[in-house]
Amino acid sequence: MTNKLELVRAGAGSGKTYDLCETVAQAVADGLDPARILATTFTKKAAAELKGRVQSKLRGMDASDASPFGVSDRFELAAIGTVHSVAHQLLSRYAIEMGLSPRLEVIMEEFAEEVLSSLVGNASSSDPEMFGECSKRLGITEPHKRILELLSAVRGNRISDELFREQMQISADRVCEILTPLATGDNVCSADELLELAARAKDSIRGLENDTTKVTAGAISALQALPSPKNPYWSRYLVATKIKAGIASGADGMLDELRNAAAKVRQHPELHADVQKFSQLLTEATLDLASQYEAHKRERGLIDYTDLELLLLNLLEDEAIALQVSEDFELILVDEFQDTNPLQLEIFQNLRLLSARSRWVGDSKQAIYGFRDTDPELIENVWNKATKEKPDTLPNNWRSQKGLVQ
Secondary structure (H helix, E strand, O other), rough: OOOOOEEEEEEOOOHHHHHHHHHHHHHHEEEEEOEEEEEEEOHHHHHHHHHHHHHHHHHHHHHHOOOOHHHHHHOOOEEEEEEEHHHHHHHHHHHHHHOOOOOOEEOOOHHHHHHHHHHOOOOOOOOOHHHHHHHHHHHOOOOOHHHHHHHHHHOOOOOOHHHHHHHHHHHHHHHHHHHHOOHHHHHHHHOOHHHHHHHHHHHHHHOOOOOOOOHHHHHHHHHHHOOOOOOOOOOHHHHHOOOOOOOOOOHHHHHHHHHHHHHHHHHHHHHHHHHHHHHHHHHHHHHHHHHHHHHHHHHEEEEEEHHHHHHHHHHHHOHHHHHHHHHOOOEEOOOOHHHHHHHHHHHHHHHHHHEEEEEEEEEEHOOOHHHOOOOOHHHHHHHHHHOOOOEEOOOOOOOOOOOOOO
16 A cells, blocks of 8 residues: 555635545546545534535436445445544444444533633642742742643643653753753842842932933832732842833932842742742642543543544554554545644544545645644644655635735
């Protein structure tokens, strides 16, 4: 089997659906059984349109079909739909081999998000109080949002608990490296000392009678606001480095000691310790939420969209089942490839290796940033590396007048 991969760049209105329909029609005309086609697209509406147009095309070929059933009838047995719909179809088809129930209850993405949002408040670490304190000192106002984002990344990239811990530690170490090497306690000032320096600078500047400039008035206001809760613990140092006052009056020079002391915050041992501790506790809370979420679904017999993708990957990586998939499907069509997330990309790569021919159609310029963890840069890299030859391009835009689109 050749495992032929065809990549097609296709902008909006360039005739992607037409291209896919023609691909199917030509393949069927060349002898392909329509039941051996698997096609995915971005939305249910797009999938229905693709299926309808292909059916219409195949009905025109039925008159010459010598089998008891026409090719359009055979196409009803093809796997057509969104990625998750097709995943559900395949899991149901091979449920017995996978040891799964053929009736998988899939929860909608919106409901899954609601469940996670309700559980994240209970996600715990070994020291919840310290987690809250570190979050405040580092100016992280929505730590629960960080937990949800990390869990999505972990599940969406099939990252093991062990690897996740390692990566989080590497990230924390990298942040500390960027902050510059640690200093000794004698070389940095405490938060209280910083506020004392700010108070002295403010009093000195206020003593100037000949400076009524806006910049100096702004400096006084900034110095007064420095202790405010609006300036989290470590943010005060950063704010202090940026305070400026009038130069001609000498007011700005009165801020030098404060700014120099604040600039050393990057070396502060306590800041480095907060970064490391927050990373550790964030990791623990993320893994705890993952455990809670899995238990919630298991108790109710539910799976979500990511589970569908993970289960399908497990199916495709099972040697015996993969052989059956290879026998069942010969042509793989992927529409809107640019909106593929890492898990789906792995699915398509596995399907490509199990089929004689794959055709991926899309345009990285149209990628929906953030849609289920899509990564336009990743897709572009795949596009560039998947073949040494330049991908095919659908040059025409049939939705716009000739003078509007070149």
